[in-house]
Amino acid sequence: MSPKSASASDPQDLLGIDDLLGDEDRAVRETMRSWAADRVLPHIADWYERGELPGIRELTRELGSLGALGMSLTGYGCAGASAVQYGLACMELEAADSGIRSLVSVQGSLAMYAIHRFGSEEQKQRWLPGMAAGETIGCFGLTEPDHGSDPGGMRTYAKRDGSDWVLTGRKMWITNGSVAGVAVVWARTDDGVRGFVVPTESPGFLAPEIHHKWSLRASVTSELVLDEVRLPADAVLPGVTGLKGPLSCLSHARYGIVWGSMGAARSSFLAALEYAKEREQFGKPIAGFQLTQAKLADMAVELHKGILLAHHLGTRMDAGLLRPEQVSFGKLNNTREAIEICRTARTILGANGISLEYPVMRHATNLESVLTYEGTVEMHQLVLGKALTGLDAFRG
Ligand SMILES: Cc1cc2nc3c(=O)[nH]c(=O)nc-3n(C[C@H](O)[C@H](O)[C@H](O)COP(=O)(O)OP(=O)(O)OC[C@H]3O[C@@H](n4cnc5c(N)ncnc54)[C@H](O)[C@@H]3O)c2cc1C
Numbered sequence: 001m002s003p004k005s006a007s008a009s010d011p012q013d014l015l016g017i018d019d020l021l022g023d024e025d026r027a028v029r030e031t032m033r034s035w036a037a038d039r040v041l042p043h044i045a046d047w048y049e050r051g052e053l054p055g056i057r058e059l060t061r062e063l064g065s066l067g068a069l070g071m072s073l074t075g076y077g078c079a080g081a082s083a084v085q086y087g088l089a090c091m092e093l094e095a096a097d098s099g100i101r102s103l104v105s106v107q108g109s110l111a112m113y114a115i116h117r118f119g120s121e122e123q124k125q126r127w128l129p130g131m132a133a134g135e136t137i138g139c140f141g142l143t144e145p146d147h148g149s150d151p152g153g154m155r156t157y158a159k160r161d162g163s164d165w166v167l168t169g170r171k172m173w174i175t176n177g178s179v180a181g182v183a184v185v186w187a188r189t190d191d192g193v194r195g196f197v198v199p200t201e202s203p204g205f206l207a208p209e210i211h212h213k214w215s216l217r218a219s220v221t222s223e224l225v226l227d228e229v230r231l232p233a234d235a236v237l238p239g240v241t242g243l244k245g246p247l248s249c250l251s252h253a254r255y256g257i258v259w260g261s262m263g264a265a266r267s268s269f270l271a272a273l274e275y276a277k278e279r280e281q282f283g284k285p286i287a288g289f290q291l292t293q294a295k296l297a298d299m300a301v302e303l304h305k306g307i308l309l310a311h312h313l314g315t316r317m318d319a320g321l322l323r324p325e326q327v328s329f330g331k332l333n334n335t336r337e338a339i340e341i342c343r344t345a346r347t348i349l350g351a352n353g354i355s356l357e358y359p360v361m362r363h364a365t366n367l368e369s370v371l372t373y374e375g376t377v378e379m380h381q382l383v384l385g386k387a388l389t390g391l392d393a394f395r396g
Pocket of ligand 1: 149216
């Protein structure tokens, strides 16, 4: 057994999953964990209560300086980290709050990934270094008010006018929208769905923030209004036509969620474990009751299985072997189990479980969004159903 093996009683690593990590992996994890402990955890309950992410630009620049933006992309100022390292970063950030992980996922796995994979050399040179450094925030507009799970029905339309493009339509629930300097917007054209790189100062572009959310409150979520936004010919992403463009970006971001959701679950599990050891009822710590131990054991089993699954998918991604239905497997399982772990943790904390003094309810309500965005539970069940049966049940 290596000296780095966890002891059997380490509640964070009952299975010795740490042994699967290299020194660099652990260093990335430690960097992100201590940044989150310093910059997010002392403030997050307050931000959450206020429904704001103050200092988002400064936080984004700091994340850029840590190499967390477009982390697994190469060149153009990106860190070129492994998929496992990117996953570990997502886990540490989401252990602080899903809103912070969402900021990083949308920036790196959606907006930057789209430009990196499908953009022209000029588009990459123009946008990626600033986005990697956190100087420019990006957003990714796919969902519309009437088209969420079925983006193929999108109405946002880009028409040709001479060599220009003119974009008209609306996008909904767009993370980072109101603070973005650049938006990757997917629109119908006469030749199929295309991606457009839209500077947000373009005339006709508006991004009003969506308020009154009870989930992901420390995250900027916006509507995008595109009112005849005129763009030059070279605003289109040349590398892809059709829904496979946005769907491949989503696959990359979903992979980060497979890890991230386990961060939220771990934070809630540890909070419940500590609480159960301290809290006394009927003359002894509630951790000493068999029913509480059954809950803790079940939570630990799902947490460790989820992390193991995330690591497995990460090594497949690093080997170039990860298939979309495998990402669906991970996103479906880990978000579903994470929210269940948070809900069980909430019961262990009793009334205190609903307080912002503890992270549990915040994580649980955040995970309601995480369960839905990047493909709902049902969409991933349908992806797996199709992979298993060969039959497409998306249309009933
Ligand atoms: C906080 C937050 C941030 C987001 N950020 C972004 C972003 O940055 N960019 C972006 O483009 N989008 C973003 N989204 C949108 C998100 O991706 C969509 O909400 C999601 O795809 C679901 O779409 P919908 O909400 O329209 O639900 P709908 O598609 O209307 O689905 C409603 C329900 O019907 C079910 N359903 C739909 N079709 C079927 C079917 N065939 N069979 C069975 N059940 C079905 C769904 O599973 C779901 O339970 C965000 C959402 C949230 C909440």
